[in-house]
Structures are given as C-alpha cells and as structure tokens.
Amino acid sequence: xxxRAVAVVRAGALTTVQDLGRGGYxxxxxxxxxxxxxxxxxxxxxxxxxxGTAAVLETTVDGCALRPRCAVTVAVGxxxxxxxxxxxxxxxxxxxxxxxxxxLDIGAxxxxxxxYVAFGGGIDVEPVLGSRSTDLLSGLGxxxxxxxxxLPLGPVPAGPPPVDVPPWPGPPDALVLRVRFGPRDDWxxxxxxxxxxxxxxxxxxxxxxxxxxxxxxALERAVPGELASEGMVLGAVQxxxxxxxxVFLADHPTTGGYPVIGxxxxxxxxxxxxxxxxxxxxxxxxx
Amino acid sequence: MTAxxxxxxxxxxxxxxxxxxxxxxxxxxxxxxLRRRADGTLxxxxxxxxxxxxxxxDGVADPERLAAEIAGWEPGPPHARVGEAVGIPVRYDGPxxxxxxxxxxxxxxxxxxxxxxxxxxxxxxxxxxxxxxLTGLDARYEVPRRATPRTAVxxxxxxxxxxxxxxxxxxxxxxxxxxxxxxxxxxxxxxEPAALLSPGTRVRFTDADLPGRGRxxxxxxxxxxx
Numbered sequence: 001x002x003x004r005a006v007a008v009v010r011a012g013a014l015t016t017v018q019d020l021g022r023g024g025y026x027x028x029x030x031x032x033x034x035x036x037x038x039x040x041x042x043x044x045x046x047x048x049x050x051x052g053t054a055a056v057l058e059t060t061v062d063g064c065a066l067r068p069r070c071a072v073t074v075a076v077g078x079x080x081x082x083x084x085x086x087x088x089x090x091x092x093x094x095x096x097x098x099x100x101x102x103x104l105d106i107g108a109x110x111x112x113x114x115x116y117v118a119f120g121g122g123i124d125v126e127p128v129l130g131s132r133s134t135d136l137l138s139g140l141g142x143x144x145x146x147x148x149x150x151l152p153l154g155p156v157p158a159g160p161p162p163v164d165v166p167p168w169p170g171p172p173d174a175l176v177l178r179v180r181f182g183p184r185d186d187w188x189x190x191x192x193x194x195x196x197x198x199x200x201x202x203x204x205x206x207x208x209x210x211x212x213x214x215x216x217x218a219l220e221r222a223v224p225g226e227l228a229s230e231g232m233v234l235g236a237v238q239x240x241x242x243x244x245x246x247v248f249l250a251d252h253p254t255t256g257g258y259p260v261i262g263x264x265x266x267x268x269x270x271x272x273x274x275x276x277x278x279x280x281x282x283x284x285x286x287x
Numbered sequence: 288m289t290a291x292x293x294x295x296x297x298x299x300x301x302x303x304x305x306x307x308x309x310x311x312x313x314x315x316x317x318x319x320x321l322r323r324r325a326d327g328t329l330x331x332x333x334x335x336x337x338x339x340x341x342x343x344x345d346g347v348a349d350p351e352r353l354a355a356e357i358a359g360w361e362p363g364p365p366h367a368r369v370g371e372a373v374g375i376p377v378r379y380d381g382p383x384x385x386x387x388x389x390x391x392x393x394x395x396x397x398x399x400x401x402x403x404x405x406x407x408x409x410x411x412x413x414x415x416x417x418x419x420x421l422t423g424l425d426a427r428y429e430v431p432r433r434a435t436p437r438t439a440v441x442x443x444x445x446x447x448x449x450x451x452x453x454x455x456x457x458x459x460x461x462x463x464x465x466x467x468x469x470x471x472x473x474x475x476x477x478x479e480p481a482a483l484l485s486p487g488t489r490v491r492f493t494d495a496d497l498p499g500r501g502r503x504x505x506x507x508x509x510x511x512x513x
Contacts, residue, residue: 026334026345028482029412128476138416139457140476183296183304229413231336231343233302255338255413263299 003069004153006119009103011145012064016209017123018116019055022131022140026254032234033135034250036209036273037114040078043168044118047075047095049157054122055132057145059115063106064145066117070100072153073120079112079171079274093168112171112274121154136209137251171274175203175281177247177264179237184227184259188239192219196237196245196261197285204244205277209251211238212272214281218243219261229257235264237283247272295354302345303354310422310450313340314410317486319360320344337411337486339420372406373488375454376495377445381465387430387447399494401428402466407452407490412482417456417474419484424450436462443468445492452492454484469495 008015020041021034035041035058042052057064063081068074074096076083083090084105090096098104106115125132125142134141145151185193201216219239232238236248238258247264248256249272262283264272275281293316294306307313317337323329330353333346347353379399388398407423424447432448437460440446444455446463453463456473473483484490 023333023346025416026336026343027412027486028416029414029418030416129481140416180297180299183298228339228341229411230304230338230341231334231345233298233343233345235299253413254336255411260298263302265300 004121004124004155005070005150006066006068006072006153008064008145008147008149008151009067010063010065010105011147011149012059012106013062014060015064015145016058016134016136017055017125017142017145017151018058018133019131020053021133021250022129022135025129026231029138029254030129030140031135031137031251031254033131033133033137033141035116035133036250037078037116037270039169039270040114040116040273041118044075044077044116045122047077047093048073048118048120050118050120050122051157054118054154055125056119056123057117059106059109059117061113062108063115064117065103065105067103068098068100068119068153069150070153072098074098074104075118076106076115077118077168078114078116079109081109081115082107109171111276113276114273119153121156124152124154133250135251137253169271171276172271172279175268175271175275175279177268177272177281177283178286179262179264179283180286181262182260185261187221187223187227187259188261189220189222192221192243193261195219196283199282201245201281201283203275203277203279203281207275207277209249211249211252212247212275212281214245214247216244216281219245221259223259227257227259229255232256232260233263235266235269236260237262237264249273293357293360295357297350297354298343298345301347301350302343303347303350303357305342305344305357307340307342309340310410313337313342314408314422314487317342317411321487338413339411370489372491373483374491374493375445375469375471376493377403377467377469378495379467381445381467383433383446383464384466387464387466390430391428398466402452403492403494405492407492409484409486409488409490410451411486412484414453415456415459415474417482417484418453419473419482419486419488419490421452421484421490422450423490424452426450430464432462433464436460437465440465441468443470443473445469 018035201214204213296304336343405423407421409419440461445467448463
C-alpha cells in the first residue's frame with residue numbers, strides 16, 4: 001500500500017519544515033524564512049534525488065523520530081548525529097532506505113545544533129506564498145512539529161540519487177564572520193568600530209531562528225536618538241540599546257529601528273546555524 | 288527646483304539603502320522604482336522595501352552600478368493617485384480614543400470626524416505581515432506611543448502612533464494608541480493578494496456606527512473577525 005506520509009513519533013525540542021524560503025514579500029512585512037543552513041538542505045535533497053528546493057525537516061539540538069507510512073529514501077545531514085532505523089544504527093550523510101512502519105530516529109546533535117532530514121519526494125505540505133517554510137516570527141507556514149502529526153510526502157523523484165558522498169563542512173569550533181561595514185557604521189564611535197572588528201564575542205543561548213545573539217563588549221554609539229525604521233537584510237548586525245550586536249537570521253523582521261553596524265556575508269551564515277551557545281565569534285571586516 | 292537629497296548606502300554584498308530627505312520623498316522614490324520595474328528599466332531586484340524615509344533594494348546583482356544610476360535619476364513626480372481607495376469600516380470604541388481626543392483638544396465625536404475625513408496612504412509595511420504604516424493625518428495630530436505597551440492587542444485594532452495609523456492584522460503585543468476596531472481582514476494567505484494593504488494603497492476609514500457606512504469592504508470575508 002502506498003500512503004505517502006510520515007507520522008511524528010517524537011517531535012524534538014523544535015523541529016520545523018523548511019525549504020529555501022519565501023522571497024519577494026518583504027515589502028508586506030513577510031520575513032524570508034527558510035532553512036538556516038541552506039547548503040545542508042541542498043545536500044540532503046541531492047542524496048534522496050530531490051530538487052534543492054524540496055522541503056525538509058530542520059531539527060534543533062535533540063533531533064526527532066518519525067514513522068513513514070510508506071517505504072522511503074531519507075538522508076540526514078547538517079549537524080552530525082546518530083541515526084537509527086528501528087533501533088539499528090544507520091548512516092548519517094548518506095541515503096538510507098526506511099521501510100513502511102519503521103521508526104527513523106534522529107538523535108541529539110553530537111556537534112552543531114541543527115540536523116536536516118530529507119525524504120524522497122520532499123515534505124509536501126501546502127505552500128504559503130510560494131514556500132513551505134515555518135516562519136517563527138510571523139507564524140506563516142506549518143506549525144512546528146508535534147507528536148502524532150502527519151506530514152504528507154510528494155511523489156517519488158525520478159532517477160537515482162545523483163551523489164554518493166557529499167562534502168560536509170564540519171560544525172564550527174569558532175565562527176569567523178566576514179562583515180561589510182554599513183549602512184549605519186557612522187552611528188558608532190571609532191572605538192566601537194575597532195571593538196567590533198577585533199574583540200571576541202560568544203554565541204548567547206538566547207539565539208534562535210530570528211537572530212544570533214552575542215555576549216561580549218558593548219558597542220558605543222556616537223549618534224544618540226532614534227533611527228527611523230528601515231528595511232533589514234539577512235545577516236544585518238543590528239545593535240540594540242544594550243550595545244550587544246545581534247545578527248539577523250532567516251526569520252528576521254523585514255524592518256527595524258536599531259542601527260546596523262555591518263552585514264555578514266550570506267555564505268558565512270550556514271556555519272552560524274550550527275554554532276552552539278558559547279561558541280567564540282569574531283567579525284572580520286571585508287570590502 | 289533643487290533635486291531632493293538622495294543618499295545611497297551599501298548594505299552588504301547585494302543590497303542598497305536609499306535614504307531620502309523625508310517620508311513623502313521616500314514614497315515618491317518608491318513609486319518611481321515601481322514605475323521603472325513595470326517599464327522593465329530597473330535591473331532585477333528581489334525585494335523593494337520602503338520604510339519611514341528609506342527604500343531598501345535587496346537581491347541586486349550589481350549594487351555598485353545601480354547606486355551610480357540612482358544618483359543620476361531625476362526626482363520622480365509625486366505619488367500617482369491611481370485606483371480606488373480601500374474602505375475600512377471602524378467601530379470607534381478603542382480604549383485610548385478619549386485620551387487621543389483630549390490630546391487633540393477636541394471631543395471624541397470630533398476626533399472620529401477628523402480620522403474619517405482624512406485620506407490615508409500606506410507609506411510602508413512591516414512589524415507583521417499585512418501591517419501597514421498609513422500616513423494622511425495632519426502633523427498636528429501626531430500622538431506618542433503608549434508609555435507601557437500592551438502585551439496583547441486584539442486583531443482588527445485600529446491604532447495611532449507618531450504620524451501613522453495602523454490596523455493590527457492579528458493579535459500581538461503593541462504600544463500604539465487604540466482608537467477602534469474593524470472586521471476587515473488585513474491578511475489572509477488563502478486570498479490573492481494576501482495583504483489588503485500594500486505600499487501605496489489609498490485608504491479611507493469609515494464610521495461603522497453611522498447608518499449606511501458600515502458596509503464591509505469587498506473581498507474582506509467580513510464574518511472572519513480573526
């Protein structure tokens with residue numbers, strides 16, 4: 001029988017459906033959302049023969065467990081973690097065949113934070129504004145997983161998986177984030193700009209899909225007063241009144257009223273997705 | 288006539304923030320961008336995000352080149368008044384309405400007349416999907432945010448802050464002064480377009496308690512007071 005769906009056995013701390021996001025609606029106040037580690041999403045999708053745009057699961061810290069109602073090819077990537085099928089160890093970072101009714105258990109991340117789970121055919125929930133991503137800031141897309149929820153799968157992809165052994169960048173021991181100053185670096189003192197570019201910060205446990213919060217030296221403003229709300233981009237480093245920089249991630253608000261000292265390169269943000277609290281962070285200015 | 292001051296700031300690798308001298312100039316510049324995009328003379332951009340006195344262009348292939356182009360643009364004409372105004376029927380029963388009227392130095396009834404007489408325009412959206420910042424009230428009617436924000440403002444609340452009027456698309460925390468409520472559905476992803484209000488939309492608020500003025504706007508699913 002073929003009932004193309006998976007049931008949630010254990011939802012985990014925070015497991016959401018993610019694809020590559022919801023672009024083009026920022027002018028209506030809609031965040032871009034999407035997976036925090038898009039490179040990992042592309043790889044797990046390739047391992048099961050899906051297009052890179054197919055929706056996958058993004059877990060946080062402690063994984064999740066699922067029971068497919070049909071035989072399905074899966075791949076787990078992103079944060080390294082134990083993978084088990086009916087209690088038996090299975091491969092991480094490779095295609096795994098899971099029989100109908102078997103339990104696929106994705107364990108707690110050994111390193112890093114977020115694992116990505118692709119199913120052949122992709123998670124086929126109804127798209128909202130062109131994306132199946134869960135947006136935790138504005139509540140668009142499917143709700144985070146709860147136990148016993150059932151997620152539909154798309155049709156089996158044609159052809160064999162196109163990769164066997166993909167390259168996996170390991171989770172970072174330290175983040176080195178390339179940053180371009182501006183647009184509001186002139187709101188900060190020269191000392192603050194030097195502090196930002198040279199001192200070490202640490203990932204705060206208050207970080208989430210909206211932003212990477214940092215602990216470390218406060219950045220002093222040269223310009224007092226309020227900035228009128230303005231559009232915000234992915235990777236913007238906003239500095240609220242407490243002076244602690246905050247890097248905007250996928251679910252960031254589309255506008256904001258705190259000055260942005262610089263913007264982190266988009267290609268460096270995938271490692272941010274895997275940085276556990278306490279990870280050292282340095283910002284390196286680039287042109 | 289001198290050209291309005293335009294400052295083009297780089298934002299990361301793929302975005303520009305265009306800073307105008309004020310809100311009206313930002314709206315005119317935004318309208319100019321939309322005209323150029325419709326004409327096919329604007330290079331591809333993923334997002335055009337107007338705000339209080341800036342417009343963000345994100346997902347730009349060659350920001351350097353676009354920045355140079357923008358610096359050479361003639362100032363655009365004022366915002367074109369095209370299309371019908373969206374009517375939003377309001378029950379003017381908000382808890383902050385008496386305080387707003389007192390600040391304006393008028394009676395509650397007169398405050399309602401002031402709000403329903405103005406023609407508004409969506410200057411920009413943000414805060415939540417479908418939340419528009421509407422300008423149109425005279426500068427003397429600006430009000431501050433509440434000193435203490437409410438932890439939950441009901442969906443459909445019509446509220447004032449600074450020079451803006453806004454309508455909460457869904458229940459959320461908020462610090463704006465609540466003057467009334469509407470059944471109009473501001474945001475419905477099952478509808479095309481999902482947003483009742485988008486930048487540039489003209490808006491009139493009507494007094495739902497006046498006979499014959501309380502008709503819901505078309506397409507709003509008036510029974511769905513979310």
